Amino acid sequence: MISLGIEGTAHTLGIAIVEKINEKCKILSNESRMYKPAKGGIHPREAANHHAMHLPSLLHESIKKAGVEIKEIDLIGFSIGPGLGPCLRTVATAARTIAIKYKKPIMGVNHCIAHLEIGKALTGSHDPVLLYASGGNTQVISLLEKKYRIFGETLDIGIGNCLDKFGRAIGIPFPAGPHIEKLARKGRKYIPLPYSVKGMDVSFSGILTAALSLIKNESIEDMAYSLQETCFSMLAEVTERAMAHLEKEEVLLGGGVASNMRLQEIMKKMAMERGAKFFVPSRQYLVDNGAMIAWTAILMHEAGYRMSLGDTKVRQNFRTDEVEVKWS
Amino acid sequence: MELIKRGAEAKIYRAKWMGKEVVIKRRVRKGYRIKELDEEIRRRRTKEEAFLMAETRRAGVSVPIIYYIDTVKMEIVMEYIGGKRIKDFIDDENEETQKKICRMIGESVAKMHSHGIIHGDLTTSNMILADKLYFIDFGLGMKSFENEARGVDMHLLMEAFNAAHRNEKLFKWVFEAYGENFDEADEVKRKIDEIIKRGRYMRRVS
Numbered sequence: 001m002i003s004l005g006i007e008g009t010a011h012t013l014g015i016a017i018v019e020k021i022n023e024k025c026k027i028l029s030n031e032s033r034m035y036k037p038a039k040g041g042i043h044p045r046e047a048a049n050h051h052a053m054h055l056p057s058l059l060h061e062s063i064k065k066a067g068v069e070i071k072e073i074d075l076i077g078f079s080i081g082p083g084l085g086p087c088l089r090t091v092a093t094a095a096r097t098i099a100i101k102y103k104k105p106i107m108g109v110n111h112c113i114a115h116l117e118i119g120k121a122l123t124g125s126h127d128p129v130l131l132y133a134s135g136g137n138t139q140v141i142s143l144l145e146k147k148y149r150i151f152g153e154t155l156d157i158g159i160g161n162c163l164d165k166f167g168r169a170i171g172i173p174f175p176a177g178p179h180i181e182k183l184a185r186k187g188r189k190y191i192p193l194p195y196s197v198k199g200m201d202v203s204f205s206g207i208l209t210a211a212l213s214l215i216k217n218e219s220i221e222d223m224a225y226s227l228q229e230t231c232f233s234m235l236a237e238v239t240e241r242a243m244a245h246l247e248k249e250e251v252l253l254g255g256g257v258a259s260n261m262r263l264q265e266i267m268k269k270m271a272m273e274r275g276a277k278f279f280v281p282s283r284q285y286l287v288d289n290g291a292m293i294a295w296t297a298i299l300m301h302e303a304g305y306r307m308s309l310g311d312t313k314v315r316q317n318f319r320t321d322e323v324e325v326k327w328s
Numbered sequence: 329m330e331l332i333k334r335g336a337e338a339k340i341y342r343a344k345w346m347g348k349e350v351v352i353k354r355r356v357r358k359g360y361r362i363k364e365l366d367e368e369i370r371r372r373r374t375k376e377e378a379f380l381m382a383e384t385r386r387a388g389v390s391v392p393i394i395y396y397i398d399t400v401k402m403e404i405v406m407e408y409i410g411g412k413r414i415k416d417f418i419d420d421e422n423e424e425t426q427k428k429i430c431r432m433i434g435e436s437v438a439k440m441h442s443h444g445i446i447h448g449d450l451t452t453s454n455m456i457l458a459d460k461l462y463f464i465d466f467g468l469g470m471k472s473f474e475n476e477a478r479g480v481d482m483h484l485l486m487e488a489f490n491a492a493h494r495n496e497k498l499f500k501w502v503f504e505a506y507g508e509n510f511d512e513a514d515e516v517k518r519k520i521d522e523i524i525k526r527g528r529y530m531r532r533v534s
Binding site: 190192195198199229230233236237240241244245266267269270273 | 335336337358359360361362364365366368369448468470480
């Protein structure tokens with residue numbers, strides 16, 4: 001089965017063609033364009049305009065690269081939520097148009113579940129606890145009784161959002177994560193910041209406020225280092241708690257922030273100390289991508305899910321545990 | 329020293345200390361955290377847990393007596409309670425005894441909640457019946473007067489009863505006594521219903 005997937009929940013527009021062959025995930029193409037705001041953070045309407053503008057050319061590129069004809073495609077998947085309303089609606093409209101024009105079945109996919117499924121498919125992880133760390137989302141997700149349940153999450157802003165806001169204050173362009181990672185490598189001194197773990201949940205807004213109030217007096221390298229160490233340790237701790245609680249022995253990373261090498265190192269160490277396995281897909285499948293949508297759409301379709309156009313209304317606050325996982 | 333439990337953040341030992349039977353809870357070093365951060369967190373949590381236990385005692389609920397707090401080894405040395413865990417025997421009791429125990433649990437949690445103490449891990453494994461009913465493991469506890477926090481606390485207890493025990497009347501009795509001893513119980517009940525709808529706290533209770 002061959003599926004076309006369109007991702008567009010936030011700043012990234014991704015279009016991919018994926019084939020399921022011999023139970024394996026084969027990615028035929030995975031193209032993307034990222035909206036970068038001229039200043040400040042993501043403006044939802046601007047991001048949606050970006051997606052609308054780039055969609056036709058990106059679609060052609062992806063199909064061309066995959067070397068398939070549109071008639072060979074069996075299924076149109078798109079990110080139905082959670083995400084920014086204008087972006088979701090733009091992508092949904094495109095998916096519906098393609099589905100109607102070429103008479104293909106359509107499938108709205110939960111963005112967070114897609115991160116988890118592509119990670120599993122590409123790394124060989126079977127039953128992981130996923131740390132999903134991106135700009136807007138920070139969640140610890142795992143399968144329990146047929147649903148991907150959220151065992152821990154941020155109580156306020158996402159980890160990436162925290163890094164971006166810190167970056168903006170010190171004049172780093174969006175996305176700030178990679179720059180902060182470089183700065184942090186030169187940091188030597190740990191500056192104490194609030195460490196905010198509540199059970200299996202985390203909170204970043206207080207840390208951000210504290211970090212911003214300290215940047216005048218400290219070097220930005222030390223600040224970046226301290227911010228990373230504090231936030232990433234919190235993420236490792238709540239993930240470990242979820243693993244201990246669920247008695248699961250695999251940890252999987254997903255989301256753009258997971259491409260940070262220091263976060264990977266911390267998570268790997270946590271896994272090793274508990275004798276668990278550590279999995280991380282390559283960077284292009286950590287960040288938002290079309291392949292994860294295309295792949296999850298196939299899994300859902302094969303498990304018997306069907307959607308009419310009426311079911312494809314976008315869901316800005318779509319939670320992972322609203323989907324029954326019939327395919328796992 | 330005999331290791332009796334290994335948790336996500338601490339090891340629990342049974343030992344002799346100054347001639348007394350004690351339990352030692354030691355927070356273990358986490359290699360993934362840098363040393364400065366790791367030590368600070370373990371030190372603070374050791375202190376906070378001891379503080380919360382003291383507060384709970386002050387609220388009139390029995391907890392092990394704390395003999396010693398070591399913020400270098402990051403350990404709490406506390407009284408060994410030689411009773412039975414509720415989890416291990418309540419199913420074998422007759423209904424009358426079950427009801428009596430459940431009412432004690434409800435009454436104790438009501439006392440904690442009205443004093444702003446959230447236990448954080450209310451399961452029948454963390455309750456011991458000896459001469460009195462004792463509560464242990466305040467490692468996830470906190471101070472809060474919010475009904476949200478109380479709801480999460482009670483919801484977990486409900487899950488613990490539903491998952492680990494046969495008689496579904498048990499939690500009903502707990503909540504009955506909780507309500508008789510705590511004015512805000514109705515509001516907490518509403519929070520529990522809200523939390524159930526969120527579905528995210530579903531867990532495997534051991």
